[in-house]
Amino acid sequence: MSAFSDPQWVIQAQGISKQFGDFTAVNQIDLNIPKGHIYGFLGSNGCGKSTTIRMLTGLLTPTTGDINVLGLTIPKQAEALRQHIGYMTQKFSLYDDLTVKENLQFIARIYGMKRDLSRARIDQLQSTYKLSQYQHQLTATLSGGQRQRLALACACLNQPKLLFLDEPTSAVDPQNRRDFWEQLFDLSEQGTSILVSTHYMDEAERCHKIAIMEKGTIKADDTPKALMDNINAHVIEINASELRPLKQALITHAEVSSAAQLGHRLRVLIDKQIADPIAWVLQQCQQYQRQINPQDIAIVSANLEDVFVSHTGKMSTPPDTAKA
Numbered sequence: 001m002s003a004f005s006d007p008q009w010v011i012q013a014q015g016i017s018k019q020f021g022d023f024t025a026v027n028q029i030d031l032n033i034p035k036g037h038i039y040g041f042l043g044s045n046g047c048g049k050s051t052t053i054r055m056l057t058g059l060l061t062p063t064t065g066d067i068n069v070l071g072l073t074i075p076k077q078a079e080a081l082r083q084h085i086g087y088m089t090q091k092f093s094l095y096d097d098l099t100v101k102e103n104l105q106f107i108a109r110i111y112g113m114k115r116d117l118s119r120a121r122i123d124q125l126q127s128t129y130k131l132s133q134y135q136h137q138l139t140a141t142l143s144g145g146q147r148q149r150l151a152l153a154c155a156c157l158n159q160p161k162l163l164f165l166d167e168p169t170s171a172v173d174p175q176n177r178r179d180f181w182e183q184l185f186d187l188s189e190q191g192t193s194i195l196v197s198t199h200y201m202d203e204a205e206r207c208h209k210i211a212i213m214e215k216g217t218i219k220a221d222d223t224p225k226a227l228m229d230n231i232n233a234h235v236i237e238i239n240a241s242e243l244r245p246l247k248q249a250l251i252t253h254a255e256v257s258s259a260a261q262l263g264h265r266l267r268v269l270i271d272k273q274i275a276d277p278i279a280w281v282l283q284q285c286q287q288y289q290r291q292i293n294p295q296d297i298a299i300v301s302a303n304l305e306d307v308f309v310s311h312t313g314k315m316s317t318p319p320d321t322a323k324a
């Protein structure tokens, strides 16, 4: 059996790129996504997440590279793949002038489902996604959370083996995001593999595995825990007043890859080559005639934001929205 038809992987891709004119949106990506996982693409706006997902679903033809999804060669066998996948985009792609039930009936017709089967499935989905009471309501009048649940129900109608979710929580509040993730874990437990793109750190941390993307490339991929445990930087926090000038001073050093203010603390990523990062920071502070007490500096555990910054040199999304 060739590696490309190994059933342990739901997605395998080698060297996929996408060129739009002179612009390279995706650049030589390799992917091996195991069956049964919730796998995340974490990256900032425009890094190529949607383009990659669209190539994997067969909606977009790659400029270079080979793709195998659920044992099918993509885009050649994209039509056959469509029966086995669900795809939900950040815009939810719903018909506003149809009711909740009519949206689901429309998708069922596209899949060519028999009337009895589709009736039972739609009832089941409306119940699972708490839509029964809104079934006769026009989709245009639904709240963001209700629209999201309907979009997920539509994506799950054909009981897909693999779900593609492209920034599915961008338009909803924190409670709806939390509920949505509960639904994803339910689906995962029932055997559905899921590929989800996000720029929220807390969502990425829920995934079994993630790929950190930047400018069309994958900078790192592993479990969130392994990425945090193996971060290639010391993470230190400094508790002090007047942190702005200190930040400006520290960030000029090549050894400092990031300095971010969090209230009264400054969180700094320092090159792993520095043997004693606390002594190093104190020494720098002395040079700037800043008195910092050693007890106000601590080495702390890395979080996923630190990992992301260490690989990309930037925040994926402003911290206030990341905590939503």
Ligand SMILES: Nc1ncnc2c1ncn2[C@@H]1O[C@H](COP(=O)(O)OP(=O)(O)OP(=O)(O)O)[C@@H](O)[C@H]1O
Residues within 6 Å of the ligand: 020, 023, 025, 043, 044, 045, 046, 047, 048, 049, 050, 051, 052, 167
């Ligand atoms: N059809 C297209 N023609 C030209 N450029 C495109 C096209 N589709 C995408 N791009 C560009 O490719 C880059 C990657 O876009 P993509 O939508 O994949 O990013 P993303 O990571 O999904 O971002 P977002 O989080 O904003 O959706 C962007 O710079 C985008 O402008």
